[in-house]
Amino acid sequence: MPNDPNEEARSVDVSGEEALIAEFWAPLAAGADGAFGLQDDCxxxxxPAGEEVVVTTDALIAGVHFFPHDDAADIGWKALAVNVSDLVAKGADPLAYVMNVALPRFDRSWLEGFTSGLRSAQEAFGCRLIGxxxxxxxxxxxxxxTAFGAVPAGRMVRRVGAKRGDYVYVTGSIGDAALGLALRRDPSLGPRAGLDDDVVRYLAGRFSRPRPPVAIAPGLLATASxxxxxxxxxxxxxxxxxxxxGVAGRMEAGLVPLSVPAQAALAAGCATIxxxxxxxxxYEVLATVAPDAAAGFEMRARSAGVCVTRIGVVTEGSAGAAVIGATGEALSFTKTGWDHFFQV
Amino acid sequence: MPNDPNEEARSVDVSGEEALIAEFWAPLAAGADGAFGLQDDCxxxxxPAGEEVVVTTDALIAGVHFFPHDDAADIGWKALAVNVSDLVAKGADPLAYVMNVALPRFDRSWLEGFTSGLRSAQEAFGCRLIGxxxxxxxxxxxxxxTAFGAVPAGRMVRRVGAKRGDYVYVTGSIGDAALGLALRRDPSLGPRAGLDDDVVRYLAGRFSRPRPPVAIAPGLLATASxxxxxxxxxxxxxxxxxxxxGVAGRMEAGLVPLSVPAQAALAAGCATIxxxxxxxxxYEVLATVAPDAAAGFEMRARSAGVCVTRIGVVTEGSAGAAVIGATGEALSFTKTGWDHFFQV
Known part of the structure; x- marks a missing residue:
């Protein structure tokens, strides 16, 4: 909105949006034909023919989704990673993305850090900024x-589709990011859990630099219900x-893959299941796979270098999910997860 | 970011993101197949075959792009309109859009207003929310x-492409929105300029509810350089x-189309050229058209119901644009426009 013309432009060391685009954003678009060097309006x-666009959008807000003083490179990485995570879970390879940035204040070094994190994420996930x-x-x-991928038309892997008898899989390991966040909040937790500095860094990185398993996408597309x-x-x-x-599901808590650091924290009483x-x-993938496709899914995951673990089964009914403990009892949790919407 | 679990969720009368999506956003996606009722992750x-996606993204921030207490429906309308404007100017029909909303506080009536404005804009511009x-x-x-359109592959109308001798056109009328904003800031301006209430409302609406000329897109695609x-x-x-x-251009100030209210404000000394x-x-379109395509462009605009006015010509050199006054002199302006980037 045009403000009072007497108002001075804020003093910053980047002289306007066009200069900022040219110096910081345009290099992220290098080589992307349709980005037009970020110098056009669209x-x-x-x-490919026969495919359709898969699109997702997610925002990160300082103080809501990350700590305001987090490393700029981590913020850049995570902003792209959380979007790529949605694409991958739908069986889509990441192709490209567009980005809206609302900056409160910044300097050259912050922008350099932020774009370096984005660049690393682009390279890790195989997509480029186009606008x-x-x-x-x-x-x-x-x-x-807002990130874009592609799947054969009509083939996006949906949340809908799990059937009674399907096996339930999860990629990677679960809980590391929650531990990484807990360690950020209470640095004494690491020593108490007997975690050495390397392990603490690993867990912190699982929170600040999630790495969705891009290589699993074709396997999901081929086999996941x-x-x-x-x-x-x-x-x-x-x-x-x-x-x-519209189904029910059972997950065995004891089958959920935990990293060695998470197991150590659990054993030390510094974390709970x-x-x-x-x-x-x-930012892992949860998938259901029909039993007769399970061997194919596991083989595809293995050859893609993605660890997958079978943690449960889809059951009769429509009562949602149950988590089963070591002695066969259904565990009850005071909360099952987060509604980011209220986390301000 | 998961906050301290002891923190109470804020008290609002919409019980979480999923409830908000179901009640307010999902109706905007009704009938859009690939939106999956806004209940999936992507x-x-x-x-169509042979076409490619045209994508643009624009954000509106309260206090930067609009007044914080603006009518919620106007905010919804304008958020979509400013994106559609970019698509249209590139020759693309709007197809669909995704939306990120960061809400500071809200109540049911605000959400109802906001979605009603979005719905009106969707209907006016022919696109639907998909995520x-x-x-x-x-x-x-x-x-x-982030809004999506389509053009035949490689045919997006670029900023690049204007050639010496091309005619310069603009759609609609120019300056009404700036007047509408000035009237918001200084309500005494209307009476001083002799503008009656209907006219004041018209000008205010030109600022708060821009209406990009969607129907001109095919004409641009066919004829604009x-x-x-x-x-x-x-x-x-x-x-x-x-x-x-990489060209120069001349625009005759006296040829720029002004609405009757803008002419009245100018005559009353309450506005300057x-x-x-x-x-x-x-949110009009500026286009260059080769002389031999000009008749076709004007005819297409006329049959699409879009007013277009020839205001200048592309000239030799690469010195950018000059604005020529009534006596043939080049006008010099203290500023040529806004860099929204600094308007905070």
């Missing part, structure tokens, strides 16, 4: 990314998937 | 929309188009 991209919008804001830093990413807590997300599919299974921020 | 859409993300924010209301939307001020945007194309030509927020 971008273009295409998907965006940059504004100043009187509020917190807000990064909204339903899938979604695990972002708000495994228990909550499993329940959502079951309810969307509830905390790990409901903590969120995992 | 959306899908496709473009999004809603968060709470400690900062100002921020609405980021270059185009962009006019959002930051006609003079500034013409200069940008010329520089992107500089203010109208540099005020921005017009």
């Amino acid at each position: 971008a273009t991209f295409s998907v 965006g919008d940059t504004d100043r804001t009187p509020g917190p830093l807000t990064v909204s990314i 339903a899938a979604m990413d695990v972002s708000d807590g495994l228990v909550k997300d499993f329940d959502r998937l079951c309810r969307a599919s 509830e905390g790990l299974l409901t903590g969120g921020e995992d | 959306a899908t859409f496709s473009v 999004g993300d809603t968060d709470r924010t400690p900062g100002p209301l921020t609405v980021s929309i 270059a185009a962009m939307d006019v959002s930051d001020g006609l003079v500034k945007d013409f200069d940008r188009l010329c520089r992107a194309s 500089e203010g109208l030509l540099t005020g921005g927020e017009d």
